[in-house]
Amino acid sequence: MLDSKKIKELEDKARQIRLMIVNMLARAGSGHPGGSLSSTDILTCLYFSVMRHNPKDPAWPDRDRFHLSKGHCCPALYAILAECGYFSKDELANLRKIGCMLQGHPDRHTPGIEVCSGSLGQGLSVALGMSLAGKLDGKGYRVHCLMGDGEIQEGNIWEAAMASAHHKCDNLCAILDYNGFQIDGRVSEVMGIEPLADKWRSFGWYVLEIDGHNMAAIHKAFDTAKKIKEKPTIIIAKTIKGKGVSFMENVVDFHGRAPSSEETVLAEKELSSKER
Amino acid sequence: MAEMLYARDVYGKTLVELGKLGKDIVVCDADLSGSTRTSLFAKEFPSRFFNFGVAEQNMMACSAGLASCGKVVFASTFAMFASGRAWDQVRNSICYSDLNVKIVATHAGITVGPDGASHQALEDIAILRAIPNIKIVVPSDGPETREAIFAAYETPGPFYVRLGRSKVPTIEGKAPFKLGKGYVLRQGSDVTIIACGLMVHEALSAWEQLKKENISAAVINIHTVKPIDEELIIDAARRTRGLVVCEEHSVIGGLASSVAEILSEKHPAKILKVGVRNRFGQSGEEKDLLREYQLTSGDIVARAKSLIL
Numbered sequence: 308m309l310d311s312k313k314i315k316e317l318e319d320k321a322r323q324i325r326l327m328i329v330n331m332l333a334r335a336g337s338g339h340p341g342g343s344l345s346s347t348d349i350l351t352c353l354y355f356s357v358m359r360h361n362p363k364d365p366a367w368p369d370r371d372r373f374h375l376s377k378g379h380c381c382p383a384l385y386a387i388l389a390e391c392g393y394f395s396k397d398e399l400a401n402l403r404k405i406g407c408m409l410q411g412h413p414d415r416h417t418p419g420i421e422v423c424s425g426s427l428g429q430g431l432s433v434a435l436g437m438s439l440a441g442k443l444d445g446k447g448y449r450v451h452c453l454m455g456d457g458e459i460q461e462g463n464i465w466e467a468a469m470a471s472a473h474h475k476c477d478n479l480c481a482i483l484d485y486n487g488f489q490i491d492g493r494v495s496e497v498m499g500i501e502p503l504a505d506k507w508r509s510f511g512w513y514v515l516e517i518d519g520h521n522m523a524a525i526h527k528a529f530d531t532a533k534k535i536k537e538k539p540t541i542i543i544a545k546t547i548k549g550k551g552v553s554f555m556e557n558v559v560d561f562h563g564r565a566p567s568s569e570e571t572v573l574a575e576k577e578l579s580s581k582e583r
Numbered sequence: 584m585a586e587m588l589y590a591r592d593v594y595g596k597t598l599v600e601l602g603k604l605g606k607d608i609v610v611c612d613a614d615l616s617g618s619t620r621t622s623l624f625a626k627e628f629p630s631r632f633f634n635f636g637v638a639e640q641n642m643m644a645c646s647a648g649l650a651s652c653g654k655v656v657f658a659s660t661f662a663m664f665a666s667g668r669a670w671d672q673v674r675n676s677i678c679y680s681d682l683n684v685k686i687v688a689t690h691a692g693i694t695v696g697p698d699g700a701s702h703q704a705l706e707d708i709a710i711l712r713a714i715p716n717i718k719i720v721v722p723s724d725g726p727e728t729r730e731a732i733f734a735a736y737e738t739p740g741p742f743y744v745r746l747g748r749s750k751v752p753t754i755e756g757k758a759p760f761k762l763g764k765g766y767v768l769r770q771g772s773d774v775t776i777i778a779c780g781l782m783v784h785e786a787l788s789a790w791e792q793l794k795k796e797n798i799s800a801a802v803i804n805i806h807t808v809k810p811i812d813e814e815l816i817i818d819a820a821r822r823t824r825g826l827v828v829c830e831e832h833s834v835i836g837g838l839a840s841s842v843a844e845i846l847s848e849k850h851p852a853k854i855l856k857v858g859v860r861n862r863f864g865q866s867g868e869e870k871d872l873l874r875e876y877q878l879t880s881g882d883i884v885a886r887a888k889s890l891i892l
Contacts, residue, residue: 415679423676424676426676432672432676436651437648439648441652443630463641466638467644467645
């Protein structure tokens with residue numbers, strides 16, 4: 308359990324990360340704010356209170372692994388990796404620019420990125436590979452994989468879901484950023500994915516359902532997942548697309564569009580005013 | 584009579600050999616371990632073998648994850664599924680990340696035989712060759728398969744090693760395997776025959792027939808289709824009046840295309856192709872199929888003669 312001070316710290320950190328995301332995307336002129344903002348709290352909690360990792364030694368063999376299967380939300384991950392110290396925050400200004408380390412979707416050349424991603428549906432398999440390697444080597448590290456809700460329409464996800472349960476990968480924890488929107492609209496209208504929890508349970512997973520913006524709940528879920536034996540865990544995190552910026556929240560247009568300069572000023576003002 | 588070997592038998596045995604040498608390899612398959620012979624490794628090293636069931640996409644992306652943790656991964660299935668079904672995973676999870684995954688695909692080409700077109704991969708080299716970082720090897724016989732597997736193990740990065748289903752004759756007088764380097768099997772001054780895989784044997788038969796007709800043909804084995812031995816190919820184009828390029832693959836995008844790409848830029852030369860001409864395969868016996876799709880030594884001879892006469 309986290310004390311209220313630590314929770315407050317993480318919440319402040321998440322707010323800071325959101326500011327960085329908005330700023331990066333505004334400078335880049337393109338990118339995906341919606342899902343970056345919906346997954347910010349989950350990622351903040353993971354990197355600043357759950358995972359064992361060392362920004363000074365990204366290849367530390369015993370590190371916990373994280374793989375961003377929904378690669379388009381890398382602005383959130385980049386901001387966090389920079390905040391952790393994997394690379395200089397100055398790099399963030401070059402997102403999506405030619406010759407820059409920070410590609411539009413995660414590239415392995417960026418310190419802290421394990422495997423390239425961006426083509427949806429493959430990440431859970433990649434994470435499964437990391438999990439199997441960890442078990443094979445008798446290492447105690449855990450593997451985390453963040454997926455999008457639209458993403459799980461990909462068949463490859465379910466191949467990986469089947470195999471992870473088959474291999475009893477209890478060192479694997481998937482997180483579903485369930486914000487309810489994909490590029491073409493509401494997930495429920497484009498291609499429904501419910502009943503979600505039942506689907507994962509029937510595939511042999513331990514399922515946790517939480518509010519993906521409640522820091523205490525997020526932390527508790529990761530804590531619970533650690534204790535589940537003989538099966539992988541999925542945390543279905545109900546989130547709000549564009550969370551934290553009022554005019555982006557639940558607006559599908561902001562799935563893949565950067566804010567204009569006026570919108571950026573407004574967004575920064577909103578996020579800053581929430582500072583306590 | 585030449586020794587006849589299944590390249591895939593050699594593959595399975597070589598995996599066991601690597602395992603016994605204490606090499607840190609992991610082997611993956613997708614429900615075809617009996618056919619690809621990865622079952623030999625599975626039997627010896629069960630904890631280092633993963634069968635993914637009929638799920639090639641998962642196998643490939645998972646192989647990327649295993650390799651990212653330091654494993655040298657051998658991933659096997661039929662060529663059709665390794666290249667076609669899982670292309671995106673091979674491109675984005677394995678090759679873009681430049682990971683140590685060695686895809687060793689069996690049952691490539693028309694000689695798959697009675698199973699027919701759905702299982703006869705004739706486009707695999709074409710669709711994989713365009714991906715950066717991957718190296719592509721098509722061994723000509725059993726012993727060369729062993730050497731290719733060792734080279735793949737020792738060389739960092741992704742590989743595609745293409746093996747057939749059927750037994751192939753062991754070729755005498757081969758040069759030691761050097762990744763990226765072809766070699767001359769027969770010297771000749773009129774025409775050059777370039778081949779890979781089982782077509783190397785056909786090319787040598789064609790050489791015999793041409794010799795009887797006083798035509799001097801050079802025969803070159805290009806086992807590494809990527810990175811290809813440009814120097815050797817340009818040299819052959821300089822020395823002879825034209826080239827016949829032979830492969831058990833579509834004439835679109837394979838070895839012949841690779842040769843044409845090089846020569847069109849660096850030493851324009853006449854190139855004729857012996858390969859499958861924009862057709863799907865079909866069921867049939869191996870020999871009948873090679874004849875139907877004009878992949879025999881006789882077809883090579885006819886092309887060679889049309890080049891110089």
